[in-house]
Amino acid sequence: MSPSGSMHWRVVSALSITHLISYGTLFYAFALLIEPMERDLGWSKTALTAAFSLALISSAFFAVPVGRLIDRGYGRWVMTGGSVLAALLLVLWAYTDSYPVFVLIWLGLGAATSALFYEAGFAVLTLNLGLLARRGITIITLVAGFASTVFIPLLHVLIDRYGWRDTILVMAALNIGICAVLHAGGIPAAPARPKPAGNVHVAAPPAVKPRRVLAKPAFWLFVLTNILQGTISTGVSIHLIPIFLDRGFSMDAAVAAYAMIGPVQVAARFLTGFGERAMSLRGIGVATMALSALAFLLLPFIPPGSWLILVFAALYGASNGMLTIVRALLPPELFGREDYGAIQGMIAMPVRITMAGAPFAFGALWAWWGSYDAVLIACLVMAVGSLVAFMLNLALAKEP
Structure with a gap:
């Protein structure tokens, strides 16, 4: 059975907004935060960007387990958990003065982004919407494509007015107050598997690995x-x-x-x-x-x-x-x-x-x-x- 139109637009709309925010706060924001952190904390650009690179490596190692969980129908919990984890780590980042803790934060953010960026969202759409996922994927990429356009000027103003630490707290609030809520309420539960009628035995399809x-x-x-x-x-x-x-x-x-x-x-x-x-x-x-x-x-x-x-x-x-x-x-x-x-x-x-x-x-x-x-x-x-x-x-x- 194909998904209803209302469900289709609910999940596509939710994921479009959350991808916009996730990319804006967890990817593009870093470029704006390098200079004020270097100035206030004395960490070099090399040290700061090294932590960001480690996050990419961390996300790589979590990519396959996250994909498997989504294939098994846990997309709602994976993406909701990713937003909650991201928010908690952003709060910790806003208050840390320790470079080793900063590195650990970005290793954790790498794990969170593996559950929040395109691959995870596309897998959720494909599982829940079937052939309709193609159009939904296009819409998500169109909306998320404006992440830098929206968040670079917005965060620039916030950093100038309130400082980089409070700006990161705003980023945390967006992740838990909007993304986590939309993931929990907008992503459908796993599609129900058909059950055989009566006592008729239906052979399970061969497992595909x-x-x-x-x-x-x-x-x-x-x-x-x-x-x-x-x-x-x-x-x-x-x-x-x-x-x-x-x-x-x-x-x-x-x-x-x-x-x-x-x-x-x-x-x-x-x-x-x-x-x-x-x-x-x-x-x-x-x-x-x-x-x-x-x-x-x-x-x-x-x-x-x-x-x-x-x-x-x-x-x-x-x-x-x-x-x-x-x-x-x-x-x-x-x-x-x-x-x-x-x-x-x-x-x-x-x-x-x-x-x-x-x-x-x-x-x-x-x-x-x-x-x-x-x-x-x-x-x-x-x-x-x-x-x-x-x-x-x-x-x-x-x-x-």
């Missing part, structure tokens, strides 16, 4: 594609302004180009999610990787002051936006709909571990080469590599 995908070369090619693209997106998000400045662009031009990426991502997600009849998911995936390669092929040839920097931002932003949809919706088509949450966790685990080291690796490349040229070459190689891996993946994956 998520580890079956580990024997498929197509699965590992899909993981490689996501590792390469995840490395690019994480490293570039930290280093893009310095890259533009290194190539001779003014700060105003660099900021304008960077600001364009977010809206383009949202627009690309909208067109991808609601225009699936015009192009298959596999075709959209090829276009996603091709746009990324084209962006980094173009960037080294853009002269300082040229408007073509906006073309790079549009290509790069569109690729990033489309990738979110492809990563969420293509695995069921390639590997089957069973154990969606666990399989997404198995994909996310190596991707997040690699992403954790991307900003440091890009910085090391810059220091070794003396400019960002080596970083741009590496991004182009990874983008082309992701395109080749994705096309091989499609060639090897079973036909639907």
Whole structure:
């Protein structure tokens, strides 16, 4: 039986709001908090960002267990517990002056985000909404795509007016007062399993185990594609302004180009999610990787002051936006709909571990080469590599 329209919109609306808040407070906020914490506590940027990287690694190790719990019908409790844990850890962060405690807090926040970010929400939708999940996933990514747009200016004002500690307490209040409540009330209980009538024995369907995908070369090619693209997106998000400045662009031009990426991502997600009849998911995936390669092929040839920097931002932003949809919706088509949450966790685990080291690796490349040229070459190689891996993946994956 398909879920009712009211239930569909209830869970999609709830998860759209909670993803907006979770990403805004547990991901984007960190960039604004680095400077005041460094100034007040005397901890270096390296030490602060190291804790953030550890959170990515922590979330990677919790990704598979969280996915399994959601597959078994515990999505409501997993996501509610994640919001409660996040709120408690944020309160502890607001009052701590100990760096070891700060590191432990971020290890815990990594576990919380594994239950709150896209993979968990998409798994809940897939379990409860079936085929309707596709449209719901698109809506969630559209709303959550504005997390930086909403929370960067909001938190900036709060930090200026009340200080970073009180701002973190506000973040905690949002997580427990809105996210935990919406997760508890908006996510349906596990779908009831049909019971046999009378005493008629109905044979249980054969168990399907998520580890079956580990024997498929197509699965590992899909993981490689996501590792390469995840490395690019994480490293570039930290280093893009310095890259533009290194190539001779003014700060105003660099900021304008960077600001364009977010809206383009949202627009690309909208067109991808609601225009699936015009192009298959596999075709959209090829276009996603091709746009990324084209962006980094173009960037080294853009002269300082040229408007073509906006073309790079549009290509790069569109690729990033489309990738979110492809990563969420293509695995069921390639590997089957069973154990969606666990399989997404198995994909996310190596991707997040690699992403954790991307900003440091890009910085090391810059220091070794003396400019960002080596970083741009590496991004182009990874983008082309992701395109080749994705096309091989499609060639090897079973036909639907």
